[in-house]
Each structure stands twice: as C-alpha cells, then as structure tokens.
Amino acid sequence: MNAHLQPTGSAYFISPETTAIESHTLSVLVDNEPGVLARVIGLFSGRGYNIESLTVSETEHQAHLSRITIVTRGTPHVLEQIKAQLDRIVPVHRVVDLTVRARELGQERPIEREVALVKVIGEGETRAETLRLADAFHAKVVDATIDHFILEITGKSSKIDQFIAIMKPLGLIEVCRTGIAAMNRGAQGM
Numbered sequence: 001m002n003a004h005l006q007p008t009g010s011a012y013f014i015s016p017e018t019t020a021i022e023s024h025t026l027s028v029l030v031d032n033e034p035g036v037l038a039r040v041i042g043l044f045s046g047r048g049y050n051i052e053s054l055t056v057s058e059t060e061h062q063a064h065l066s067r068i069t070i071v072t073r074g075t076p077h078v079l080e081q082i083k084a085q086l087d088r089i090v091p092v093h094r095v096v097d098l099t100v101r102a103r104e105l106g107q108e109r110p111i112e113r114e115v116a117l118v119k120v121i122g123e124g125e126t127r128a129e130t131l132r133l134a135d136a137f138h139a140k141v142v143d144a145t146i147d148h149f150i151l152e153i154t155g156k157s158s159k160i161d162q163f164i165a166i167m168k169p170l171g172l173i174e175v176c177r178t179g180i181a182a183m184n185r186g187a188q189g190m
Contacts, residue, residue, distance in 0.1 A: 019075040023052065024099040025110055025182045026083065027190055031091040032058045032066040040068060040092075043085055049074065053114075053157075055179040065093065067190075069182050094190060101184050112182040116160045119174040120167050121148045130170050137163045148173075 030036045037056055044051055053071035058064075072082060079097070086095045098110035118139070120130050123146075134141065134151050137159070143150035153163050157180060164175055183190075 019077070021073050021075055022079065022099070023071060023073045024079050024097055025112060025180065026070045026072065026086070027096045027098050027182065028068040028070065028086055028092055029059075029094040029190060030066050030068060030089075031093070032064045033091060036066070036089075036091045037068065039089055040070075040086065043089065044070075044072070044082075047081075047085070049078070049082055053179040055181055069180060071180050071182075096190050098182050098184055105184060105186055107185060110182045110184045112156060112180045113154060114157050114160055114180050115152065115154050115178040116164070117142070117176045118151045118153060118164065118167055118172065119148060120151065120171050121173055122171040123147060126170050130167070133163075133166055133170070137166075139163065 028040065030040070041051070041054075043049075049072060051070055051072055054068070056066055056068045059067040072079070074082065083095050083097060086092055102108065102110045122130055127149075130149060130151075131141070134149070134153075137153055138155075139151040139153040141149055142152045151167075153160055160177065164172065
C-alpha cells in the first residue's frame with residue numbers, strides 16, 4: 001500500500017487500490033417509526049462509510065412508510081456490503097441501488113434533483129446582476145429586501161454547485177441545501 005494511503009479504520013481501504021470508487025444513489029423503503037433513521041445512519045458510521053447526501057420523508061402515509069435516499073461512495077465490493085447490511089435492518093422493506101438500476105435501463109444515472117435556498121446581499125449593479133443570473137438559472141426570488149435576496153433553485157447538484165460559485169463574488173452569505181431526491185425513469189416503481 002502507498003505511504004499516503006494508510007488504513008484509517010474505514011471500509012474504503014479494504015479493497016485493492018486499483019478498484020475504482022464510484023458514487024451510487026440508494027433508495028431505502030423503511031417503516032416510519034422512531035429510531036429507524038438512527039439505525040441506518042449508525043450502520044454507515046459504525047463501519048466507516050461516508051454519506052454524501054441524505055434525504056428522508058414519509059412517502060406512503062397510510063402504510064406508514066418512509067423513503068430514505070442516500071448518496072454514498074465506495075468500491076463495488078463496499079457498495080454491495082452497504083446494500084446487504086441495509087437489507088438486514090429489521091424495519092427496512094427494500095433497498096434499491098438506483099445507479100445500478102439506471103445502468104440496467106441503459107441510462108447513465110437516475111433522475112436526481114436537489115433544492116437550495118441561497119441568500120445573497122447586494123445593492124446597485126450587484127443587485128441587478130444577481131437577478132439576471134438568477135433568471136438565467138431559473139431560480140425564484142422567495143424573499144427580498146432592499147439589501148438582500150433569498151433565491152430558491154432546483155436541479156441537479158452540479159447546477160446548484162455552479163450557481164453557488166457564481167453567486168459567491170456577488171455577495172453570497174448563506175446556503176441551505178435539501179440533499180438529493182432520486183428516482184429511475186420508466187413505469188417500474190421501486
């Protein structure tokens with residue numbers, strides 16, 4: 001092993017260095033009850049897996065089911081371990097790797113969207129430029145005063161990253177992001 005890649009207790013160092021690390025989006029259908037999210041998160045932290053994005057919400061009120069969407073990175077072996085371990089948690093009904101499913105359907109990635117609220121301060125020309133760029137990115141003004149805007153933007157994470165980078169020199173002071181919501185194309189459900 002290279003000197004710069006020393007084991008850290010993380011599962012990412014189990015596989016050979018030559019195995020590519022991939023980003024995958026997992027969808028997990030669970031009972032909507034106290035402690036379920038903590039158990040899922042505990043699985044990740046206890047084994048040294050990282051979560052890049054996490055969203056959770058009740059999706060079927062009558063059935064008391066919630067959907068957890070997790071974006072994580074790892075080698076194919078580590079990703080298989082994550083899915084198998086998630087599947088063994090008792091209140092978990094189903095684990096679907098949306099990235100693998102998208103590839104099976106001949107698509108590069110699942111449909112992924114994120115929402116961000118972006119607060120920008122500015123006056124005069126800066127204010128006009130902020131509004132012009134917000135319009136170009138299809139961001140909505142959800143709050144405004146004479147010295148600031150709060151903009152809402154929806155789209156792929158890369159679009160939101162680009163918008164934030166453009167807003168920084170114009171007076172960006174705060175960002176709040178929801179995390180990724182994802183689904184595969186086609187008529188088949190999870």
